[in-house]
Amino acid sequence: MRLPEHGSNPQHLFKALNFSTPNDIVDFSVNVNPFGMPKSIEQQWANFLGKISDYPDPHSTVLKTKLAKREAINVDEILIGNGAAELIFILAQYLRKENILIVDPTFSEYRTACNTYGCQIESVPLTEENGWQLDVEQIIENLTGKAAVFICNPNNPTGVRYDRNALLTIVDAAHKLNVLIIVDEAFYDFCVDPYTLVPHMKTYPNLIILRSFTKMFAIAGIRLGWLAANPQLISELSALKPHWSVNAIAEKIGLLCLDEEVFVQQTAQQIKMERQRMMTQVTALDFIVSNSKTNYYLLRDKKKRNLEPLLRFLLEEGITARHTENFINLSGNYLRFAVRTARENNRLITALKRWRQACSSS
Numbered sequence: 001m002r003l004p005e006h007g008s009n010p011q012h013l014f015k016a017l018n019f020s021t022p023n024d025i026v027d028f029s030v031n032v033n034p035f036g037m038p039k040s041i042e043q044q045w046a047n048f049l050g051k052i053s054d055y056p057d058p059h060s061t062v063l064k065t066k067l068a069k070r071e072a073i074n075v076d077e078i079l080i081g082n083g084a085a086e087l088i089f090i091l092a093q094y095l096r097k098e099n100i101l102i103v104d105p106t107f108s109e110y111r112t113a114c115n116t117y118g119c120q121i122e123s124v125p126l127t128e129e130n131g132w133q134l135d136v137e138q139i140i141e142n143l144t145g146k147a148a149v150f151i152c153n154p155n156n157p158t159g160v161r162y163d164r165n166a167l168l169t170i171v172d173a174a175h176k177l178n179v180l181i182i183v184d185e186a187f188y189d190f191c192v193d194p195y196t197l198v199p200h201m202k203t204y205p206n207l208i209i210l211r212s213f214t215k216m217f218a219i220a221g222i223r224l225g226w227l228a229a230n231p232q233l234i235s236e237l238s239a240l241k242p243h244w245s246v247n248a249i250a251e252k253i254g255l256l257c258l259d260e261e262v263f264v265q266q267t268a269q270q271i272k273m274e275r276q277r278m279m280t281q282v283t284a285l286d287f288i289v290s291n292s293k294t295n296y297y298l299l300r301d302k303k304k305r306n307l308e309p310l311l312r313f314l315l316e317e318g319i320t321a322r323h324t325e326n327f328i329n330l331s332g333n334y335l336r337f338a339v340r341t342a343r344e345n346n347r348l349i350t351a352l353k354r355w356r357q358a359c360s361s362s
C-alpha cells in the first residue's frame with residue numbers, strides 16, 4: 001500500500017507523500033497518552049538496566065499475579081504479550097484457516113493477522129448514520145459458521161464505545177453458537193466511567209479480552225499487553241507464544257503501571273476535557289466528528305469527500321493525521337486525530353481554520 005499501515009512514525013507518511021520531514025511535527029496519528037509516561041517509570045529506569053543480562057521470566061509470573069488480583073480473576077486466565085499486537089497474531093494462529101467475522105471499520109491488525117494464517121474473513125459494517133454503534137441483529141445473523149468474531153471497544157478508529165447491553169447480547173448469542181468473541185479493550189483506560197467485559201468471563205467461556213499497556217502509559221516502544229480468557233484457552237494460546245517474547249524491563253514497567261490508578265484517572269479526565277473542547281471547535285468549523293469516548297476521534301469534512309488534500313495541507317503545517325485508506329468502509333473519506341495537549345490541539349484548530357480559508361478562496 002502507498003500510505004503507511006498505521007499511525008505513529010510520522011517520517012514514513014511524509015516520505016510516502018513526497019514531503020520533506022520538518023523538525024517541528026505534532027503527531028496526531030498516534031493514539032498514546034500525550035502527557036507522557038508516569039514519573040515512576042522515569043525514576044526507576046536506571047534500576048531496570050540490571051535486568052538486561054538475564055533471561056526474562058517466560059511466564060511474567062509476578063506481573064500476572066498482580067494483574068489477576070486487580071482484575072479479580074485467576075492467574076491461569078491471563079496471558080501477557082509483547083504488546084496486544086503479538087496477542088492478536090497468536091489468536092490468529094490459533095484460529096488458522098477458520099471463518100472469522102470482523103466488525104468494520106476497526107483496527108487493521110485483526111485482518112492482517114487472520115490473513116497471515118489463511119482465515120476466511122467476513123465483515124459486518126458499522127455506519128455513521130447509526131452513530132458507529134453495533135448492528136446487533138446483523139452481527140448475530142452472521143455468527144453462524146464462524147470460529148470467532150473480533151470487536152474493538154471502544155473502537156479504533158471511531159473512538160465510539162458500544163452500548164454495553166448490545167455487546168452482551170452478541171456475547172450471549174456467540175456463546176450459544178459456540179463462537180469465540182474477542183473484545184479488544186486497548187483504549188479502555190482512556191474512558192471516564194469505563195466498563196469492561198472481564199467479569200463476564202465467568203458466565204461466558206467463549207469471551208476473550210485484550211488490553212494494552214502501551215497507550216495509556218505511553219510505553220509503545222516497550223511493547224506490553226495482556227489477554228484474559230478461560231484457562232484451557234490460555235494454555236493453548238501460551239503454547240503458540242515465543243518463549244521469551246516479553247522482555248524483563250517490560251514486566252517491571254508493567255508492575256509500576258498497575259500502581260498508577262491516579263495517573264490513569266487524571267489522564268482520562270484531562271483527555272475528556274480536551275476532547276470535548278476539540279469537538280466543539282471542530283464542529284464549529286463545519287466538520288463532522290464521531291462521538292468518541294476515548295483519546296482520538298474520526299473527522300469528516302461536510303464539504304469534501306476524499307480527505308487526502310486535507311492530509312497533505314496539514315503535513316505542510318507540520319501536522320500528521322491518521323489517514324483512513326486502509327480502514328474498511330472509510331476509504332480515505334475521514335481522518336483520525338488523537339486528542340493531544342491543549343497547546344497542540346490549538347495548533348490543529350489554527351491549521352483547520354487556515355484550511356477553511358484556503359478552500360473558500362480557491
Ligand SMILES: Cc1ncc(COP(=O)(O)O)c(C=O)c1O
Nearest residue numbers: 083084085107156186212214225
Ligand atoms: C485497537 C488496538 N488494539 C491493539 C493495538 C496494539 O497495541 P499494542 O501497542 O499493545 O501492541 C492497537 C494499537 O494501535 C490498537 O489500536
